[in-house]
Structures are given as structure tokens and as C-alpha cells.
Amino acid sequence: MFPMFQELAPHDPHDKCGHHYAICLDLKNQRFEVLDSMRSTADADLTTHAEFFINNLKETWNHHYENSKVQIRHFPIEYVATTKQGNTTDCGFHTLEYFAKWEGRLVPVVTAATVVELRKI
Numbered sequence: 001m002f003p004m005f006q007e008l009a010p011h012d013p014h015d016k017c018g019h020h021y022a023i024c025l026d027l028k029n030q031r032f033e034v035l036d037s038m039r040s041t042a043d044a045d046l047t048t049h050a051e052f053f054i055n056n057l058k059e060t061w062n063h064h065y066e067n068s069k070v071q072i073r074h075f076p077i078e079y080v081a082t083t084k085q086g087n088t089t090d091c092g093f094h095t096l097e098y099f100a101k102w103e104g105r106l107v108p109v110v111t112a113a114t115v116v117e118l119r120k121i
Contacts, residue, residue: 001025001099002057006049020095023050025057026104027070032077035102037094037110041079051077082107093118 002023009015021036032054039046058073065071085094093115101108 001102002053003095003099004049004053006045020091021046021050022095022098022102023053024102024104025072025075027072029104030072031075033104034077034079035082035095035098035107036079037082037085037091038088040081047079050079080107083109085110086112090115 002025004021004023005018006021007016007018009017019036019038021034021039024033024035026033032050034046034050036046041047054077058075061072082094082098085091090110094110096118097108097110097114
């Protein structure tokens with residue numbers, strides 16, 4: 001899994017707000033999985049950002065592992081349906097839960113109570 005951070009206003013030097021999400025390289029199912037708690041495949045900012053990273057990862061993999069029996073250049077991208085957060089500030093908590101609990105099948109459900117417990121930690 002790869003933690004992703006996308007600046008929401010990259011051209012404004014005073015606005016450092018951003019958004020966290022995760023990309024998983026699923027070798028078993030031969031695909032990339034994008035888990036985002038705020039956006040979906042319909043969001044061009046998400047797809048552009050994720051595809052840029054994934055294309056660079058594929059190129060780097062090919063450069064360093066060109067003789068490996070595992071090749072990822074043909075892996076498609078799946079935008080996983082996740083529970084959407086109810087505000088604009090909890091994306092980091094959702095991403096942490098994806099890292100802790102994602103097994104490639106069931107998307108971890110992050111509730112307001114989950115966020116409260118994570119804030120205590």
C-alpha cells in the first residue's frame with residue numbers, strides 16, 4: 001500500500017490543505033486499488049493524481065524488475081467503493097484504517113466513533 005497526499009490548492013502558497021488516500025498494489029488479483037474516503041472515479045482530480053503515480057510506479061517497476069516473472073504494466077486500476085467521510089477533515093483517519101485493515105475484500109467501515117477513538121491515540 002502507498003499513502004497518497006494531494007494538495008487541494010497547489011498554486012496557492014498559503015493554502016497547505018490537502019487530502020489523504022491510499023493506493024494498493026494487489027499482486028494476487030493483478031490490479032491497483034484506489035481507496036478514497038471523499039471522492040470516486042467520477043472525480044477527475046483523483047483519477048489524474050492516482051494514474052500519474054501508478055504510471056510512474058509501473059515505469060519504475062519495469063526499469064528495476066524487467067526480468068521478474070511478476071510484471072505490473074498491464075494491471076488495471078479499480079476505484080474501490082468506500083464509506084464516504086462526513087466532513088473535510090477526517091481523510092487521514094480513514095486512510096490509517098485502510099492501512100490497518102484492508103485485506104482486498106471488505107472495506108473497513110470508519111464511523112464517527114472510530115475517528116474519536118483514533119484521535120485519542
